[in-house]
Amino acid sequence: MANICTQIAGLQLRNPVLTASGTFGYGTEFADLINLADLGGIIVKGTTLHPREGNDYPRMTETPSGMLNCVGLHNKGVEHFCQHIYPKIKELPTRVIVNVSGSTIEDYAACAARIDALDRIPAIELNISCPNVRQGGMAFGVTCEGAASVVRAVREVYHKTLIVKLSPNVTNIAEIAQTVEDAGADAVSLINTLLGMAIDIERRCPRLSLATGGLSGPAIRPVAVRCVWQVAKAVRIPVIGLGGIMNADDAIEFFMAGASAIEVGTANFIDPTASVRIAKGINDWLDSHGCHSLQEIVGCVS
Amino acid sequence: MKYLRNFTVTAVEHLNPRNILLRLTDPAAPLPDCHPGQFVEVKVDGSDKTFLRRPLSIHFVDRVNNELWLLVQMVGDGTRALANLQTGNTLNVLLPLGNGFSPVQQQGERVLLVGGGVGVAPLLEYGKYLCEHHATPIFLLGARTREDVLQLDRFKQYGEVYVTTEDGSLGEQGFVTQHSILQNSTFDRISVCGPKPMMQAVAQYARKSNLPCEVSLENLMACGLGACLCCVEKTKKGNVCVCTDGPVFNINDLTW
Numbered sequence: 001m002a003n004i005c006t007q008i009a010g011l012q013l014r015n016p017v018l019t020a021s022g023t024f025g026y027g028t029e030f031a032d033l034i035n036l037a038d039l040g041g042i043i044v045k046g047t048t049l050h051p052r053e054g055n056d057y058p059r060m061t062e063t064p065s066g067m068l069n070c071v072g073l074h075n076k077g078v079e080h081f082c083q084h085i086y087p088k089i090k091e092l093p094t095r096v097i098v099n100v101s102g103s104t105i106e107d108y109a110a111c112a113a114r115i116d117a118l119d120r121i122p123a124i125e126l127n128i129s130c131p132n133v134r135q136g137g138m139a140f141g142v143t144c145e146g147a148a149s150v151v152r153a154v155r156e157v158y159h160k161t162l163i164v165k166l167s168p169n170v171t172n173i174a175e176i177a178q179t180v181e182d183a184g185a186d187a188v189s190l191i192n193t194l195l196g197m198a199i200d201i202e203r204r205c206p207r208l209s210l211a212t213g214g215l216s217g218p219a220i221r222p223v224a225v226r227c228v229w230q231v232a233k234a235v236r237i238p239v240i241g242l243g244g245i246m247n248a249d250d251a252i253e254f255f256m257a258g259a260s261a262i263e264v265g266t267a268n269f270i271d272p273t274a275s276v277r278i279a280k281g282i283n284d285w286l287d288s289h290g291c292h293s294l295q296e297i298v299g300c301v302s
Numbered sequence: 303m304k305y306l307r308n309f310t311v312t313a314v315e316h317l318n319p320r321n322i323l324l325r326l327t328d329p330a331a332p333l334p335d336c337h338p339g340q341f342v343e344v345k346v347d348g349s350d351k352t353f354l355r356r357p358l359s360i361h362f363v364d365r366v367n368n369e370l371w372l373l374v375q376m377v378g379d380g381t382r383a384l385a386n387l388q389t390g391n392t393l394n395v396l397l398p399l400g401n402g403f404s405p406v407q408q409q410g411e412r413v414l415l416v417g418g419g420v421g422v423a424p425l426l427e428y429g430k431y432l433c434e435h436h437a438t439p440i441f442l443l444g445a446r447t448r449e450d451v452l453q454l455d456r457f458k459q460y461g462e463v464y465v466t467t468e469d470g471s472l473g474e475q476g477f478v479t480q481h482s483i484l485q486n487s488t489f490d491r492i493s494v495c496g497p498k499p500m501m502q503a504v505a506q507y508a509r510k511s512n513l514p515c516e517v518s519l520e521n522l523m524a525c526g527l528g529a530c531l532c533c534v535e536k537t538k539k540g541n542v543c544v545c546t547d548g549p550v551f552n553i554n555d556l557t558w
Binding site: 022023024025029030032033045053054056057058059060061062063064065066067069071074217268269270271272273 | 303304305306345351352353354355396521522523524525527528529530531532533534535536540541546
């Protein structure tokens with residue numbers, strides 16, 4: 001068995017497979033179907049300082065090899081998370097990481113500070129790339145100044161592993177990655193969804209309530225692999241890759257492009273066991289190719 | 303408890319040019335416990351244009367033959383691919399999902415089950431359940447034409463069946479809310495599944511008549527597990543997932 005233990009800054013993972021925020025609930029929704037101990041970790045739903053109702057229905061439409069969503073950070077707020085969800089998930093047999101989002105820099109910092117106090121949450125993923133909210137979200141992640149200001153503010157109050165999730169809806173993602181590295185990020189994860197749109201031609205209206213939404217699924221995988229490859233060459237901090245990973249071969253592409261770990265997202269909707277299947281598949285691939293550790297292939301494609 | 307199982311297709315009955323009855327069995331194990339009104343998510347193989355699973359109501363559970371029945375309307379590429387399944391094919395099914403219809407409230411209660419088009423699907427299993435628990439289901443099925451009335455004989459096994467068609471080719475002409483049974487009989491409560499305008503009309507009738515009423519929604523969904531938060535319905539508690547808080551809702555909880 002190859003060694004697939006993974007380290008993302010101070011965060012030790014049993015294997016390099018995480019579940020992407022917003023695609024795996026709080027993990028408990030999948031507990032009947034998989035052994036959560038087989039995962040590297042779970043990144044729970046985007047959490048904000050205040051409760052958010054999210055956007056109106058319809059929030060989702062199927063597209064070629066993917067889907068568009070405009071959920072809009074629907075969640076009950078960080079206080080609800082701390083009081084009612086954290087007690088249920090803190091004993092899960094895997095790492096639990098919280099995805100943190102916000103409308104203002106102050107909100108991001110206050111939410112992160114609240115989660116800093118939770119013993120069993122070793123890391124946060126800072127979402128500066130949600131395309132489905134009118135204020136904040138992606139607005140911070142598409143400029144170097146915006147990204148740096150959020151990351152700096154959160155770094156001041158958050159003392160554990162800080163992962164920053166990047167948007168692909170930018171001209172130069174490597175530049176943004178370097179900026180958040182300089183601002184104190186311990187790792188970056190990429191890519192969030194690509195901004196897209198679909199139209200119902202019979203009703204002559206957008207298929208999503210917000211008109212636009214985030215595209216995910218295998219349709220975006222080549223874009224994601226390219227982004228990971230560009231960012232991994234530009235920064236010294238670890239890169240977590242995601243975007244349309246459906247199987248172990250897809251994951252291997254991301255490792256070769258320079259990712260130290262990966263996230264499985266939309267695949268969870270089609271196959272709720274996808275994440276553990278991929279974790280096992282990575283191991284099998286390494287064994288069958290004579291690799292003793294995952295490290296041997298990380299960034300091997302220059 | 304939820305399961306992900308590979309079922310074998312035992313029969314594909316073509317009921318009319320748009321609807322099929324898919325009969326499935328699990329060769330390896332008994333079917334899990336399912337409440338009437340719950341649904342499944344099936345994986346659609348062999349369809350290039352589709353990606354997500356398809357949510358389908360549990361139409362009937364045949365414990366004797368260990369069969370799960372699904373009623374499918376061909377509306378797009380995914381459902382057309384399901385209609386092309388052959389006996390012996392495998393279908394990956396996630397089940398059972400959602401909450402289901404209310405249990406029997408009192409022996410002998412008269413429950414009006416109103417279905418429109420393919421929305422009749424969950425009412426067969428619910429009708430069977432009510433019969434088995436000493437309640438009386440009365441079916442009111444609406445469709446566009448005679449050909450669109452699904453599973454009539456099977457519904458008749460469990461209770462009186464009344465029909466409306468828009469063209470009058472079977473039963474009374476018009477919509478379900480215009481059927482004379484609503485004037486000529488009394489009911490203790492109503493359960494509805496069908497197109498949203500029909501369910502809203504029945505909900506309005508129930509409110510006017512002071513009858514408890516529950517409706518089964520079919521919002522577009524991805525995961526079926528409460529993870530993606532795509533299938534939300536606006537309720538008095540805010541946006542909630544139809545897949546986990548529903549698909550069955552009491553109309554008093556909705557903002558209709």
